Amino acid sequence: MKAVVARRHAVDFLSKILMGIATVVGVFFLLWILWTTLRFGIAGMHWDLFTKDTPAPGTNGFGLRNAFVGSLGLLTLSMAIGVPIGLMAGTWLAEYGFHSRLANAVRFINDIMLSAPSIEIGLFAYAIVVAPMGHFSGLAGSVALAVLMIPIIVRTTDEMLGLVGGDMREAAIALGAPKWVVISKVTWKAGRAGILTGVLIGLARITGETAPLLFTALNNQYFSTNMLRPIANIPVVIFQFALSPYENWQQMAWAAAFITVLFVLVLSLVARWFLGKVQVPK
Amino acid sequence: MSGSDMTFGAELRPVSEEPKPAVRWWRLTGDSLFHAAAVFAALIAAAALFATVIAIAYDSRLSIETFGVWRFLTSSEWNPVTQTFGAFPFIIGTLVSSAIAMVLAVPVSFGVAVFIAEIAPSWIKKPIAGAIELLAAIPSIVYGLWGLLVFAPVFSSIEPWITQYFGAIPGIGLLFQGPPAGIGMLTAGIVLAIMVLPYTSSIMRDVFLIVPSSLRESAYAMGATTWEVAWDIILPYTRSAVIGGIFLGLGRALGETMAVTFVIGNSNMISPSLLMPSATIPSVLANEFTEATTPLYLSSLIYLGLILIAVTLIVRFLAVLLIRRLGRREGASA
Amino acid sequence: MSIVSKSRSGRRLWVAVLALAISGVCAAADSTITGAGSTWVYPLVAKWSEAYKVKTGTEVNYQSIGSGGGIAQIKAGTVAFGASDMPLKPEDLKAAGLIQFPTAVAGEDLVYNLPGIKPGQLIFTGPLVADIYLAKIKKWDDPAIAKLNPGVKLPNMDITVVHRSDGSGTTFTFANYLSKVSPEWEQKVGADTSIAWPTGIGGKGNEGVASYVQRIPGSIGYVEYAYILEGHLAWARMINKDGKVVSPTLKGFQDASAHVDWSKAQDFYVILTDHKGPDTWPISGCTWQILRKSASKDTNLAVMKFFYWGFEHGQGMAESISFGPLPPSTVAAIKAYWKNELGYTI
Numbered sequence: 028m029k030a031v032v033a034r035r036h037a038v039d040f041l042s043k044i045l046m047g048i049a050t051v052v053g054v055f056f057l058l059w060i061l062w063t064t065l066r067f068g069i070a071g072m073h074w075d076l077f078t079k080d081t082p083a084p085g086t087n088g089f090g091l092r093n094a095f096v097g098s099l100g101l102l103t104l105s106m107a108i109g110v111p112i113g114l115m116a117g118t119w120l121a122e123y124g125f126h127s128r129l130a131n132a133v134r135f136i137n138d139i140m141l142s143a144p145s146i147e148i149g150l151f152a153y154a155i156v157v158a159p160m161g162h163f164s165g166l167a168g169s170v171a172l173a174v175l176m177i178p179i180i181v182r183t184t185d186e187m188l189g190l191v192g193g194d195m196r197e198a199a200i201a202l203g204a205p206k207w208v209v210i211s212k213v214t215w216k217a218g219r220a221g222i223l224t225g226v227l228i229g230l231a232r233i234t235g236e237t238a239p240l241l242f243t244a245l246n247n248q249y250f251s252t253n254m255l256r257p258i259a260n261i262p263v264v265i266f267q268f269a270l271s272p273y274e275n276w277q278q279m280a281w282a283a284a285f286i287t288v289l290f291v292l293v294l295s296l297v298a299r300w301f302l303g304k305v306q307v308p309k
Numbered sequence: 310m311s312g313s314d315m316t317f318g319a320e321l322r323p324v325s326e327e328p329k330p331a332v333r334w335w336r337l338t339g340d341s342l343f344h345a346a347a348v349f350a351a352l353i354a355a356a357a358l359f360a361t362v363i364a365i366a367y368d369s370r371l372s373i374e375t376f377g378v379w380r381f382l383t384s385s386e387w388n389p390v391t392q393t394f395g396a397f398p399f400i401i402g403t404l405v406s407s408a409i410a411m412v413l414a415v416p417v418s419f420g421v422a423v424f425i426a427e428i429a430p431s432w433i434k435k436p437i438a439g440a441i442e443l444l445a446a447i448p449s450i451v452y453g454l455w456g457l458l459v460f461a462p463v464f465s466s467i468e469p470w471i472t473q474y475f476g477a478i479p480g481i482g483l484l485f486q487g488p489p490a491g492i493g494m495l496t497a498g499i500v501l502a503i504m505v506l507p508y509t510s511s512i513m514r515d516v517f518l519i520v521p522s523s524l525r526e527s528a529y530a531m532g533a534t535t536w537e538v539a540w541d542i543i544l545p546y547t548r549s550a551v552i553g554g555i556f557l558g559l560g561r562a563l564g565e566t567m568a569v570t571f572v573i574g575n576s577n578m579i580s581p582s583l584l585m586p587s588a589t590i591p592s593v594l595a596n597e598f599t600e601a602t603t604p605l606y607l608s609s610l611i612y613l614g615l616i617l618i619a620v621t622l623i624v625r626f627l628a629v630l631l632i633r634r635l636g637r638r639e640g641a642s643a
Numbered sequence: 644m645s646i647v648s649k650s651r652s653g654r655r656l657w658v659a660v661l662a663l664a665i666s667g668v669c670a671a672a673d674s675t676i677t678g679a680g681s682t683w684v685y686p687l688v689a690k691w692s693e694a695y696k697v698k699t700g701t702e703v704n705y706q707s708i709g710s711g712g713g714i715a716q717i718k719a720g721t722v723a724f725g726a727s728d729m730p731l732k733p734e735d736l737k738a739a740g741l742i743q744f745p746t747a748v749a750g751e752d753l754v755y756n757l758p759g760i761k762p763g764q765l766i767f768t769g770p771l772v773a774d775i776y777l778a779k780i781k782k783w784d785d786p787a788i789a790k791l792n793p794g795v796k797l798p799n800m801d802i803t804v805v806h807r808s809d810g811s812g813t814t815f816t817f818a819n820y821l822s823k824v825s826p827e828w829e830q831k832v833g834a835d836t837s838i839a840w841p842t843g844i845g846g847k848g849n850e851g852v853a854s855y856v857q858r859i860p861g862s863i864g865y866v867e868y869a870y871i872l873e874g875h876l877a878w879a880r881m882i883n884k885d886g887k888v889v890s891p892t893l894k895g896f897q898d899a900s901a902h903v904d905w906s907k908a909q910d911f912y913v914i915l916t917d918h919k920g921p922d923t924w925p926i927s928g929c930t931w932q933i934l935r936k937s938a939s940k941d942t943n944l945a946v947m948k949f950f951y952w953g954f955e956h957g958q959g960m961a962e963s964i965s966f967g968p969l970p971p972s973t974v975a976a977i978k979a980y981w982k983n984e985l986g987y988t989i
Contacts, residue, residue: 039534043428049420050429050437053510056503057444063459064451083689084707084850084873115350123347136355138629142557144564144621146591147361150614153598154364162677162721174357181354207343235448238566238591242598248689249675249702257677257704262450266567269454271850272857272874277458284451291446389711389810389837462858488801490844490859575808575845586844596847597837599679600711600810607715 061288068285071278080250081264082275089275091283093250097259098234101168101244104254105233109173110180110226117184117225122210134185140178148174149239157243165254168244172236176229183228187221187305188214220304227298234294235287237262261287362618369615371608381612387577387593389601394609396590396616398579402494403589403617406569407562409498414505415555421506422513423539438514445507453571456500457492461572464499465491468584487584490574495583497573501565505558512554516547516635553631560624564617566591590617676945679706680713680726682848683813684746684930686869688726690960691953703949707848711810711836717741717933724946725933728812729836733910736933742984743931744977745911746950748967750896750927751813754856754876755863757783757798762877766791766888769824769881769917769925775863776804776821777828778842783861791882798861805855805864808845810836816928817865820916865926868896869964883925884917895924897967905973911980940987947981947989 075089082088116133124130152171157163191214199209215222245257246264265283268276372381376394384395425438468489475485487493520543528538544551574586575596588596590613601607678688685707692703708716710727717725718739731743753767771787774780780787784797807814818834832838844859846852849866853874856864868891871878883889902918905911915927932950934943953961954977958968969977982988 035534035537039536042536042539046420046424046428049417050424052417053421053444053506054437054440057440059459060447060451060455060503061443063455067458083693084686086689086693112350112353115347116354119347119351123344124351133351133355135629135633136358138633139622139625140354140358142560142621142625142628143358143361144560144566144591144617146564146566146594147365147614147618147621150368150594150611151361151364154368154611155360157721158368161719174361177354177357205340207340210343231446235450237448237450238595241595245599245679246706247677247704248706249696249704251675256675257706262448262567265450265454267850269457269571270847270854272853272870272876273850280454284448284454287448288451291448292443295443295446386839388839390833390835390839465859488803488861490803490862492844492855492859575847576843577839577845578842588845596808596845597711597810599708599715600837601715 064281064285064288067278067281068288069282071280071282072285073282076279076282081248081259081279083248084271084273084276087275089279091261091264091279093247093259094261094264094283096250096252097165097244097247098261100252100254100258101165101172101240101260102230102233104165104169105172105176106226106230108169109176109229112173113177113180113225113229114184114222116177117181117222118188118210118215120181120185121188122206122214134182137178137181140174141182143175143178144238145171145175145236146238149242152239152243160255163243163245163257165244165256165258168240168258168260169254171239171243172233175236175239176233179229179232180222180225183225184218184222187218187225190221190305191217218305220301224298224301224305227294227301231291231294231298234291235262237266241266362615362622365611365615365618369608369612371604372612375605376609376612381609382616385579389603389606392603392605394606394612396613398577399588399590399593399613400616401579402573402587403563403591405583406494406497406501406573406587406589407559409495409583410501410505410562411555411559413499413502414509414558417502418506418510418513418554418558421510422517423535423543425514426517426543427535427539438511441507441510443507444503445511449504449565449567452500452504452568456496456568457571460500461491461496463491464496465489472584483581484583486582487580489584490586492572492574492586493584494573494587497569497587497589498583500568500572501562504565504568505562508561509554509558512557512632513547513551516550516554516632517543519635520546547635549631550635553628553634556624556628556631560621560628563621563624564591566595570595590614674701674945675704676701676723676942676949677704677706678713678724678726678932678946679708679716679722680724680933681710681728681812681930682707682850683710683728683749683751683811683867683928684726684966685849686873686964687747687749687953687957687961687966690964691949691957694957694960695949695952698952701945701949707850709807709809709836709848710812710815714810714836714933717935720935720938723934723938723942726930727836727933728928728930729815730910730912730914730929730931731933733912736910740936741933742936742980743910743933744950744980745905745913745929745931745969745973746953747961747969748896748900748915748927748929749868749965750891750899750924751816751865751867752871752881752891752926753863753865753879754853754871755879756856756858756860756877757800758860759798760795760877763880763890764792764795764877765879767879767881769820773821773825773828775802776806776841776843777825777831778804800861803859803862804840804843805846805852805859805862806840806843807837807848807852809847809851811848812836812928812930813849813865813867814838816916816926819914820926823917869966872964881925883923884919885921885923887921889922889924891924891965892922893962893965893967895922896927896965898923899925899927900929900967905970906976911977934985936985940985943985944987944989951978951989 076091079090080093120130148171152167156167156170199213240263247257247259261283265280268280381396385397386393386395476482528542570592576586688705713725713727716722783800815836822829822834846855849870852864853866853870856862880888880890898920899915899918903913917925954974961968
């Protein structure tokens, strides 16, 4: 009997050690990746990154301005496409569909889309935007990014609007407001912290996405704000520069990676802060 | 006073006059427009899934017509010169790299999840959980960059050791032959494992916390060790969601492009060794898509994309189904 | 080349409406030409386009995605010019409604990463390189390599072969040369922008191959010469058709070019590998620009103006990165070719 107990305790002790090791391994890789990104990224930081454009191969230039501007343009356009669709779809689920079979089916499909491989979405955007237009464009890239963003916004909007208390809605209806006014002026306003959280998380998701941009927005070594043509962007520039033998290009790749990670981390932190402000009904 | 005294002038109105509507007509139109917009948006969100599959299937038809299904799936010849295309090496590459990732990530995720849920003191729970979730926030291109420029050189100094010891074992030694390039199937599998870890471990941790404390506490009260509670009580209870979480991680690994493209070595040959370069469907799409010189080549690449989306759809469908099943059982959303 | 053709007009209408809405918001850069293709010619086009922008204000946006990509994109009409180091055959050009003209001559070389072995120290022959790439020779201290390099301390390391993962004219030139010198290579593999490599790691672009060779000890790869200069890689000497040991030099490339009659070549289809001559570099090549006949006159003229400017004013820049300028007679022939094929010229 004692032997059995001793064995069980040994197994327990061993498993605790292993699980501790597993956790250490996970945190170790995280710290390793963040540390190298920080170390090489900061080494490559320079004011020129924001004031000059990407240099030609083999020259000694230093600059990422066109890539930053292009990425900002892509993110803005993606939000312009994705946020309205995501917001309205989430609103439909929370305010019209409720828990009907159709609404649940839409939620299920949306959950599947949450984990869609980004390269597939890139192929989709190629088929419906690049091929008919006849050339690559920032618009195609934005469409791809919007499709990646929408499921996140739908899900958070749906959940957050569901948390808004019925009393406020009922008060508005009692005052004679039509449904769309109730939703837009009362419900959205009440749930705005949560909705904003969803937008920020969606934005964090699409920052740094490279695969869908490879065959939609392509790249551009010059400064441009024209979304109907290929446009420079940070992820594809990192891809190109990292796989090159030029030192200045590799340094810029790390600097860009560092800035991207910083941006995503800030977005996630801000999103988390907003999430804290969401009023959960008692 | 009676009610009729309050309605000033009401008796003076002719009876035939139409009663005024309770709500203005333009407010009703506003309602229908808004409703229509909401329905439309929901339809777009849901239709995106089908539209993606349809668009990709449509653009693969040339290749499907030329190579059929069975031949394309089993042919190892990917030769743009002779215009013969077969998906087999890429299917194998995708499956093997994802399998390595899951074999590595699942036990580690389980360990992390149990550690956070059961073992860690409460002051450390949140930071560790946050740290693991941070791994998911890192964009995949940074994983690729780190994998190629930092991890691969380190790994290439370990590889000769691996070849020497594991490569000498008869049988599975074949898995560990090859020059110490630092990149290849195994490296890709390891980087994928790190990427999958936060997904599987968060879901496991979330569902472990849903297990009713009465169940756990009664087990502890009977003298069960932490390991026994985790393995014999928590895991069976959350089994379907855990499997769902594993599928979610698998879906991520199958579709991952950038991290894999950087470190897999881009070779279209199938090799028994894990240390040799390989290719996956996403990596070959990233490398060759903008360069397909003929319609058949382009269509074959899109056909590869179709295979990938079919596989990941099934995996993701099962993942969502299984995760929701536990949530429904508990009456809470997972 | 359109895969998506059925409801093209419907999609075009939808896109046009959307484009109208968006173009009102965006600044349109009118004087921009987009080209794509060969990574081989990228250093040259990049240098020329930087100077051209200063001179004329026109931006030439070039994406180096490989010759295969250049050919695909110009066929699809998604770019104004496609750059390829593999010339298209006259019948293929005609069938696709394209024209091509040469830009400059250059060469490619093998590069290696071996501790203690300096650039220019190793000597290879074509058949030897073919055997390495066929995976017949697997270690650096193989007797076949040692025989050509007496006195060099070759380490007992595995050879990690690096090739291109993308469609490449550099690959075409390399494989073309190997096909000429190794019957086994010609039979087993052949030559094209994308081939079925018997072994090795694939790098994206000349840059990717150079990058892998830089990082992996014991590796060997082939890159265009400008990349060797810029990346400070260890390059090899070769034994050419005359049996002489040669180094890659601008003269070596131009000697190869002197052996072809540019005026007789239809659509400038010439191959510069494995030519005779004491200083001739065996893996020399040319690089072409491809235009669409059906593209707008303005687009084609803009492209032609840019490259003609390079021919007239960019020779110094070309030579500084070991790209050999075309002889004046060839440039004149190009001008006449444009008039002939398109009906207009600059």
